[in-house]
Amino acid sequence: MELVKTGKTKDVYKQPDGFYLLKFKDTVTGRISGETDPGGNIVVGFMDKVAAGNVFITHYYFELLKKHNISTHYVNADLIKNEMVVRPAKLFGNGLEFIVRYKAAGSFVGRFGNLCKEGDKLPKIFEVTIKDDDRGDPPCTKEILEALKIITAAQYDEIREKTIKICDIIKEDIEKHELELIDIKLEFALIDDEITLIDEISPGNMRVCRNGKKLDYLTLFNLLKST
Ligand SMILES: Nc1ncnc2c1ncn2[C@@H]1O[C@H](COP(=O)(O)OP(=O)(O)OP(=O)(O)O)[C@@H](O)[C@H]1O
Ligand SMILES: [Mg+2]
Structure with a gap:
């Protein structure tokens, strides 16, 4: 292979x-x-x-x-x-990541920590980052993505809608396990010219808390696996 x-x-x-x-x-x-x-x-x-x-x-x-x-x-x-x-997909550029933030955490607090604190409730914020390890996956606006010819405005809107729909389904499922989804990142790309969810949906792509405490990898696996 x-x-x-x-x-x-x-x-x-x-x-x-x-x-x-x-x-x-x-x-x-x-x-x-x-x-x-x-x-x-x-x-x-x-x-x-x-x-x-x-x-x-x-x-x-x-x-x-x-x-x-x-x-x-x-x-x-x-x-x-x-x-x-x-199914093989065609990435947007070298790949884009689409994040939904329900509460402030991680790099969000890193950037805006003088305006918010870890755990502050957010109004379901949608963010896009460009996959570029050397540049720390820079966050990107709709205008920048359009200007760089990575995606069109219409594709951005479609991905935004799909991302929020999917993340809300996952959030609801996580809540059934008495856990809380803090933030999550997804990848979309083109399959047969259609914007399609790719990659993985795993504890490595999301931050989950129980009673306000961040769950580590294995605790989360075991919890989700046992139910
Ligand atoms: N259906 C698919 N078609 C083409 N590429 C895919 C598909 N699903 C996932 N990928 C790509 O395969 C790679 C999966 O490897 P991995 O998740 O280890 O990547 P990474 O980019 O090194 O890590 P990270 O996602 O943490 O930045 C990613 O580049 C992802 O964009
Ligand atoms: Mg990955």
Whole structure:
């Protein structure tokens, strides 16, 4: 199988049938300080069962979205091999990430910490960042994305609507486990010219709290897995 890309948390292969195979790895992302952070841009460590947890939760949420008639890149998952088969997508530029923030945390507090504090309620803020590890994934406005010819204004609006719809479905599901979704990032790209959710939906892409306390990776996996 042809290796298409080596990512921080997954390797991407092209299968002979044209589908992509995402092979999840036991890596944890975080900040230069070594602190784990789902928005982090470097691999800060390796942890047993992270791949298994990420593929399990990702498959769980893609199946949930299927039930809501939301089309995604997901085809199927092998929870033993920590692999997922997906439809290949064309990224916007080198890839964009779409964030929904329900409460202030992470890089948001890093940027606006003199105007808000960790945990402040936010009015469901939608943000876009350009995937660029060397530049710390810069946040980007609709105007900038249009000017850089990465997406059109109409595509931006469509992605915004899809992102919020999907994140609200995930938030509602998380609340059923008596957990709170603080923020989450998704990736969209084009499949057959249609804006489609790709990549993963896992604890590595979201910040979740229980009783106001941030949950670590494994506690979150175990909680979601056991229900
Ligand atoms: N269906 C798909 N078609 C094409 N590329 C995809 C698809 N799904 C995911 N990808 C890409 O595959 C890569 C997955 O690897 P990984 O998540 O480890 O990437 P990364 O960019 O290094 O990490 P991070 O997402 O934390 O920045 C990402 O670049 C993602 O955009
Ligand atoms: Mg990724």
